[in-house]
Amino acid sequence: MHCVIIAGGSGTRFWPKSRRNRPKQLLELLNGKSLISQTTARLEKYSRAEGVYIVAPEHLAQSLNREVPHIPTENLFVEPTPRNTAPAIALAAFILRKRFGGDVVMGVFPADHLIRKEKLFHRSLVLAEKKAAAGPHLVTLGIQPGYPATGYGYVEFSREGSGDVHPVVRFTEKPNLETAKQFLEGGSHLWNAGMFIWRVDTFLDNLAAHLPATAENLAAIEHLIDTPKFAEALAEVWPVVDSISVDYGILEHADDIFTVETRFDWNDLGSWRTLYEVLPKDSDGNVVQGDVTILDSHNSLVVSEGRYTAVIGVEDLIVVTMDDATIVLPRSQSERVQDIVHWLKSRQRDELL
Amino acid sequence: MHCVIIAGGSGTRFWPKSRRNRPKQLLELLNGKSLISQTTARLEKYSRAEGVYIVAPEHLAQSLNREVPHIPTENLFVEPTPRNTAPAIALAAFILRKRFGGDVVMGVFPADHLIRKEKLFHRSLVLAEKKAAAGPHLVTLGIQPGYPATGYGYVEFSREGSGDVHPVVRFTEKPNLETAKQFLEGGSHLWNAGMFIWRVDTFLDNLAAHLPATAENLAAIEHLIDTPKFAEALAEVWPVVDSISVDYGILEHADDIFTVETRFDWNDLGSWRTLYEVLPKDSDGNVVQGDVTILDSHNSLVVSEGRYTAVIGVEDLIVVTMDDATIVLPRSQSERVQDIVHWLKSRQRDELL
Numbered sequence: 001m002h003c004v005i006i007a008g009g010s011g012t013r014f015w016p017k018s019r020r021n022r023p024k025q026l027l028e029l030l031n032g033k034s035l036i037s038q039t040t041a042r043l044e045k046y047s048r049a050e051g052v053y054i055v056a057p058e059h060l061a062q063s064l065n066r067e068v069p070h071i072p073t074e075n076l077f078v079e080p081t082p083r084n085t086a087p088a089i090a091l092a093a094f095i096l097r098k099r100f101g102g103d104v105v106m107g108v109f110p111a112d113h114l115i116r117k118e119k120l121f122h123r124s125l126v127l128a129e130k131k132a133a134a135g136p137h138l139v140t141l142g143i144q145p146g147y148p149a150t151g152y153g154y155v156e157f158s159r160e161g162s163g164d165v166h167p168v169v170r171f172t173e174k175p176n177l178e179t180a181k182q183f184l185e186g187g188s189h190l191w192n193a194g195m196f197i198w199r200v201d202t203f204l205d206n207l208a209a210h211l212p213a214t215a216e217n218l219a220a221i222e223h224l225i226d227t228p229k230f231a232e233a234l235a236e237v238w239p240v241v242d243s244i245s246v247d248y249g250i251l252e253h254a255d256d257i258f259t260v261e262t263r264f265d266w267n268d269l270g271s272w273r274t275l276y277e278v279l280p281k282d283s284d285g286n287v288v289q290g291d292v293t294i295l296d297s298h299n300s301l302v303v304s305e306g307r308y309t310a311v312i313g314v315e316d317l318i319v320v321t322m323d324d325a326t327i328v329l330p331r332s333q334s335e336r337v338q339d340i341v342h343w344l345k346s347r348q349r350d351e352l353l
Numbered sequence: 354m355h356c357v358i359i360a361g362g363s364g365t366r367f368w369p370k371s372r373r374n375r376p377k378q379l380l381e382l383l384n385g386k387s388l389i390s391q392t393t394a395r396l397e398k399y400s401r402a403e404g405v406y407i408v409a410p411e412h413l414a415q416s417l418n419r420e421v422p423h424i425p426t427e428n429l430f431v432e433p434t435p436r437n438t439a440p441a442i443a444l445a446a447f448i449l450r451k452r453f454g455g456d457v458v459m460g461v462f463p464a465d466h467l468i469r470k471e472k473l474f475h476r477s478l479v480l481a482e483k484k485a486a487a488g489p490h491l492v493t494l495g496i497q498p499g500y501p502a503t504g505y506g507y508v509e510f511s512r513e514g515s516g517d518v519h520p521v522v523r524f525t526e527k528p529n530l531e532t533a534k535q536f537l538e539g540g541s542h543l544w545n546a547g548m549f550i551w552r553v554d555t556f557l558d559n560l561a562a563h564l565p566a567t568a569e570n571l572a573a574i575e576h577l578i579d580t581p582k583f584a585e586a587l588a589e590v591w592p593v594v595d596s597i598s599v600d601y602g603i604l605e606h607a608d609d610i611f612t613v614e615t616r617f618d619w620n621d622l623g624s625w626r627t628l629y630e631v632l633p634k635d636s637d638g639n640v641v642q643g644d645v646t647i648l649d650s651h652n653s654l655v656v657s658e659g660r661y662t663a664v665i666g667v668e669d670l671i672v673v674t675m676d677d678a679t680i681v682l683p684r685s686q687s688e689r690v691q692d693i694v695h696w697l698k699s700r701q702r703d704e705l706l
Contacts (some may be wrong), residue, residue, distance in 0.1 A: 295696075309681075310678070310681070311680070317681070326663070328663070328672050
């Protein structure tokens with residue numbers, strides 16, 4: 001299987017540690033390894049380095065190459081600019097078809113999610129790959145929902161299928177809390193975590209059906225793939241492809257979708273709060289990284305890079321301090337880091353983005 | 354009157370902004386002027402620059418000279434090391450007696466307190482100076498207590514005296530809360546704020562009576578004052594003088610003490626909290642200094658020097674971030690900055706002190 005890692009990501013959720021040129025996938029948020037190198041390693045065990053590809057916008061290509069130098073250069077697919085997941089996957093699919101033909105199976109994976117139980121992950125890949133190879137099916141990896149999340153998309157499946165591979169009934173984007181609770185109780189919804197497996201031609205047929213402009217624009221330059229002229233040609237058509245997610249642009253309109261009910265742990269590390277949740281805590285429930293003194297405090301996350309940070313007498317707080325910026329906010333509101341990023345954008349404070 | 358400013362101060366209460374070599378009196382905590390320059394200006398209006406003196410430990414002498422360059426160099430009395438207030442005042446008294454004789458009046462003032470109503474301050478000085486000149490009295494300026502403080506010493510006075518000058522009954526160091534409440538209600542206690550006025554010989558007589566070793570050691574080198582040999586001679590005797598405050602060492606044992614019941618405002622700016630209290634607040638009760646964004650927060654103090662700081666959704670918090678260090682703690686616990694300073698000392702983190 002050809003494993004394609006989608007390594008866009010705007011670097012806002014872990015501000016001030018993440019930046020435009022140092023987004024989440026490049027950060028060493030846990031155990032001293034960047035998320036991209038963890039994701040790559042996890043997939044290499046399934047497909048070897050030659051079978052792992054990365055799609056990334058141009059401004060990140062060099063950093064990614066430096067971070068996972070053993071991935072062959074020709075496996076790094078560069079987008080001129082970030083255009084969401086549908087064009088990124090389409091670009092990879094066209095290149096893979098040119099190189100290997102349309103009947104190979106490709107997997108699509110986010111670069112910056114945390115999965116620890118690799119054997120269970122690989123077992124799900126086996127099921128998904130087999131299903132995808134067997135017919136023109138779009139296969140997703142569905143995650144067991146751990147709580148009634150309102151921030152994720154859900155896949156509703158039918159129990160008809162055999163074992164852990166189920167036909168998908170429908171996709172539901174971010175439900176309200178009441179609906180999310182029903183999903184959790186009902187037992188026939190899984191989280192859609194952006195992991196997909198399909199034959200390259202299955203995907204490209206769906207692309208042509210649901211995002212025809214994107215399909216046509218890329219088909220028009222397909223013959224230039226792996227020639228010196230491709231980058232320039234891509235830069236010309238790229239601004240007119242649909243900037244849309246594969247979920248909205250294709251999956252919600254497609255038929256013949258299956259989901260693999262997975263058993264591995266999963267965390268999208270979507271905020272400082274979710275990072276706090278997966279990290280080991282001291283006896284006061286605190287997580288500290290860097291040169292930190294913490295006294296009489298509980299259930300707080302303190303990250304200090306390049307300087308000393310002292311925290312006294314706080315509860316449920318997040319403090320992150322970097323060379324040029326510091327943020328302090330309650331753990332329960334850690335998503336609001338993005339408010340600051342927007343504020344900085346609106347003030348053209350580019351040096352901090 | 355000869356006005357002597359005691360400019361020791363270890364620089365711990367406003368850490369990380371205050372440091373050993375940049376203590377509170379050198380900081381621009383409000384309105385862009387250092388406290389030493391405000392204190393000096395306030396006293397110059399009473400005694401002119403030639404009548405204002407500064408006693409400071411050697412490691413601060415240069416910074417102070419730079420901060421108030423118009424104070425004559427010979428008015429800067431350098432202590433070899435900080436030895437608390439009794440030796441500092443004794444040093445000044447010996448020098449003043451050598452230069453002007455023992456019957457001149459000297460005033461003693463902390464370098465780092467905030468007084469805004471200068472006319473009322475000067476009026477109290479007139480009363481105190483007159484009383485001090487009239488006899489061998491030790492005169493203190495007593496501050497109207499604004500709340501039942503447990504962190505200050507109190508002066509109990511008798512209503513016998515005329516006008517605002519009262520005989521002192523006794524000194525009480527830091528009372529418990531119950532006692533402090535009684536003091537406040539009783540109306541015959543004032544805060545002792547470290548401001549004293551007396552004739553030089555009155556003080557030196559008391560020094561000889563209550564701290565004889567200090568008196569003898571300094572008397573032995575009095576003849577070297579204002580000669581090139583004095584600094585060296587002082588450095589030799591200094592380690593054996595009593596390292597004690599003038600309150601404990603002299604005032605608590607002395608008779609013939611008066612206090613002037615003052616009417617001016619006074620704040621010792623003893624912590625980030627007290628600084629917060631005197632600074633103007635925005636409509637959410639916040640005080641921010643520097644490059645700060647604060648959202649949905651209340652009654653908080655955020656100081657950011659040399660970097661950007663974002664604060665979201667907090668209440669009653671203090672955040673201070675400098676080039677090399679950050680502190681976060683509740684406003685109600687701002688005195689605990691000193692816990693961090695002690696922690697840093699115990700770990701020999703001298704670069705942060």
